[in-house]
Amino acid sequence: MELLCPAGSLPALKMALKEGADAIYVGLRGDTNARHFAGLNLDTQGLRDAAREVHRQGRRLHVAINTFAHPTDWESWQLAVDEAVKAGADVLILADMAVLAYAAERYPEVERHLSVQASATNAAAIEFYRQVYGVTRVVLPRVLSMQQVSALAHTVSTELEVFAFGSLCIMAEGRCYLSSYMTGESPNNSGACSPAKFVRWEEKRGVLESRLNGYLIDRFAGGENAGYPTLCKGRFEVDGERYHALEEPTSLNTLSLLPELYGDGIKAVKIEGRQRSPAYVGQVTRVWRQAIDRLLNDPERYRVNRDWDSTLAGLSEGHQTTIGAYHRSWR
Amino acid sequence: MLKMSVGPILYFWPKEQVQRFYTQVAESEADIVYLGETVCPKRREWRLDDYLAQAHQLREAGKDVVLSTMTLLESPADLRELRRYCDNGEFTVEANDVGAIGLLREAGLPFVAGAAINCYNPQTLRQLVQFGMQRWLMPVELSREWLSQILSHPDIEDIRHTFEVEVLGFGHLPLAWSARCFTARSENRPKDQCDLCCIKYPSGRPVYNQEGERLFVLNGIQTQSGDRYNLINEVSGMNRLVDALRVSPEPEGTLEWLARFRAASRGESVEGRSPGDVNGYWHKMAGIVQVEATGR
Numbered sequence: 001m002e003l004l005c006p007a008g009s010l011p012a013l014k015m016a017l018k019e020g021a022d023a024i025y026v027g028l029r030g031d032t033n034a035r036h037f038a039g040l041n042l043d044t045q046g047l048r049d050a051a052r053e054v055h056r057q058g059r060r061l062h063v064a065i066n067t068f069a070h071p072t073d074w075e076s077w078q079l080a081v082d083e084a085v086k087a088g089a090d091v092l093i094l095a096d097m098a099v100l101a102y103a104a105e106r107y108p109e110v111e112r113h114l115s116v117q118a119s120a121t122n123a124a125a126i127e128f129y130r131q132v133y134g135v136t137r138v139v140l141p142r143v144l145s146m147q148q149v150s151a152l153a154h155t156v157s158t159e160l161e162v163f164a165f166g167s168l169c170i171m172a173e174g175r176c177y178l179s180s181y182m183t184g185e186s187p188n189n190s191g192a193c194s195p196a197k198f199v200r201w202e203e204k205r206g207v208l209e210s211r212l213n214g215y216l217i218d219r220f221a222g223g224e225n226a227g228y229p230t231l232c233k234g235r236f237e238v239d240g241e242r243y244h245a246l247e248e249p250t251s252l253n254t255l256s257l258l259p260e261l262y263g264d265g266i267k268a269v270k271i272e273g274r275q276r277s278p279a280y281v282g283q284v285t286r287v288w289r290q291a292i293d294r295l296l297n298d299p300e301r302y303r304v305n306r307d308w309d310s311t312l313a314g315l316s317e318g319h320q321t322t323i324g325a326y327h328r329s330w331r
Numbered sequence: 332m333l334k335m336s337v338g339p340i341l342y343f344w345p346k347e348q349v350q351r352f353y354t355q356v357a358e359s360e361a362d363i364v365y366l367g368e369t370v371c372p373k374r375r376e377w378r379l380d381d382y383l384a385q386a387h388q389l390r391e392a393g394k395d396v397v398l399s400t401m402t403l404l405e406s407p408a409d410l411r412e413l414r415r416y417c418d419n420g421e422f423t424v425e426a427n428d429v430g431a432i433g434l435l436r437e438a439g440l441p442f443v444a445g446a447a448i449n450c451y452n453p454q455t456l457r458q459l460v461q462f463g464m465q466r467w468l469m470p471v472e473l474s475r476e477w478l479s480q481i482l483s484h485p486d487i488e489d490i491r492h493t494f495e496v497e498v499l500g501f502g503h504l505p506l507a508w509s510a511r512c513f514t515a516r517s518e519n520r521p522k523d524q525c526d527l528c529c530i531k532y533p534s535g536r537p538v539y540n541q542e543g544e545r546l547f548v549l550n551g552i553q554t555q556s557g558d559r560y561n562l563i564n565e566v567s568g569m570n571r572l573v574d575a576l577r578v579s580p581e582p583e584g585t586l587e588w589l590a591r592f593r594a595a596s597r598g599e600s601v602e603g604r605s606p607g608d609v610n611g612y613w614h615k616m617a618g619i620v621q622v623e624a625t626g627r
Binding site: 068069070071072074095096097098101102117118119120121122123124125127128129131142143144145148151155170171172174175176177178180181182183184186188189213215216217218219231232234235236237238239241242245246247324325328329330331 | 402403404405406407409410413428429430431432433434436447449450451452453454455458459470471472473477480481484504506507508509510511512513516517521522523536537538539540541542544546547549554556611612615616617618619
């Protein structure tokens with residue numbers, strides 16, 4: 001079972017390697033990847049340096065080119081694939097059928113993984129991507145229950161990768177336009193959800209307001225933990241009742257599911273967070289390395305160490321974690 | 332001439348209400364009718380056999396009938412139901428998930444690609460045509476300009492006559508799908524004891540921010556736009572670009588609006604967009620925005 005860790009910069013990448021990641025995933029600057037944030041991701045030279053460092057340590061580099069190409073800028077997506085391959089990427093993480101077809105035809109020898117942004121949640125979709133584009137691994141959206149993941153694992157012939165820890169996307173990835181509805185920009189059309197340039201914080205009489213493109217997402221009284229205004233995590237009103245109508249600010253943490261995931265032959269567990277600091281990536285990677293090592297050492301006696309949970313909770317949104325859709329109670 | 336289509340009913344309506352609606356659709360000016368449950372597999376007021384019976388009646392009334400499939404397929408049971416839709420043997424299928432495209436392609440059957448299929452560029456659109464796509468409902472977040480850029484691309488020009496372009500022009504926009512049922516959550520029910528409570532909300536449950544702005548509508552596992560999308564003022568700008576315009580069923584006024592769209596497409600002057608209706612996406616802006624342009 002592979003531990004796949006995020007890196008938005010070379011320092012984060014080095015930290016993840018140091019703490020025991022088996023593989024690292026990165027994106028290129030610009031809107032060809034789904035974490036298109038200012039100052040984040042690697043340029044061409046950075047990507048080459050990353051590949052050299054990762055390979056020197058005997059690990060693998062995945063490059064996410066997982067947004068959907070624009071009609072007038074197809075060359076940018078082609079170029080991203082070309083550069084990733086040239087730099088020495090072991091794996092391309094792709095979502096767009098056009099980009100998949102290009103990579104499969106041009107670089108058949110480079111492994112292609114289906115990004116979570118392609119929203120493949122069922123055996124028929126997975127089989128399609130395998131047959132048509134030679135996809136060898138599929139990253140599952142964070143909408144499936146453990147039972148459903150298990151059923152898929154016993155049905156499909158590709159490898160499966162699941163999200164293990166990090167921000168919890170509550171909608172099927174690649175199928176959520178809430179962000180563009182409020183701002184014009186979405187993960188699909190711009191590579192980011194609730195982009196930072198639309199975020200405004202205002203303090204009014206001791207109450208902190210968070211806004212996205214002018215729309216109020218939440219209000220925080222003094223002392224309350226004020227989260228980033230991801231639009232699905234605000235407090236809204238339904239029929240006069242105010243609550244987190246879609247989801248609380250919370251993070252996904254599946255440490256407790258690790259034995260089941262392993263038992264079902266899940267090939268890789270993925271840590272979300274290319275936008276996170278090197279320190280964050282290092283701490284999370286260390287916990288997961290320990291957990292996986294303990295599991296592989298003696299699957300029968302695996303238990304979640306309390307320190308792991310508290311470390312991860314401290315790094316989580318709102319300091320709380322959930323196993324999300326993997327358990328039916330969340331739904 | 333712009334064809335008029337009626338999308339699948341996105342809400343959970345009681346059986347009789349669905350029946351009444353389709354009786355009216357049969358007598359309406361609609362050219363194309365999409366039938367099927369696309370949101371939640373637990374909704375069983377109408378099953379595939381009911382839809383098929385309705386499909387025959389609508390076909391006899393002269394409508395081009397298409398069966399719409401589930402958008403978020405999670406369980407082996409969902410997949411079995413999808414196969415039954417795809418294997419219906421008579422009616423074209425609207426694929427709302429790539430899994431459906433996979434099955435239909437394998438069977439060599441033509442299909443309509445729904446708005447939740449991520450087709451953002453001419454290269455992808457060309458592939459869909461090769462897989463058997465005959466009509467394309469573009470993703471809801473795309474603009475007229477984006478559409479026009481795709482269609483005028485050399486990769487598309489030579490195959491443009493082999494498929495139709497459809498645009499969702501009226502109704503609350505389906506914007507997201509989740510494992511979680513937000514309607515059940517709004518009633519403090521767990522999803523597996525939802526009691527199909529969404530049947531109480533024939534137009535979903537509106538969600539307001541703390542300043543009273545209506546942002547979203549909860550429709551089971553689907554989240555919709557808070558406001559109704561309405562491109563009535565934009566119909567003339569669809570000439571030579573769009574072949575079919577879809578109205579998405581609302582509890583009230585759907586077919587009246589369909590008739591208005593038809594009249595507008597004939598160049599007649601009709602009542603314009605209602606206050607509160609939005610049209611931002613078509614103008615390459617946030618979907619929630621209202622743009623006061625006419626024509627395009």
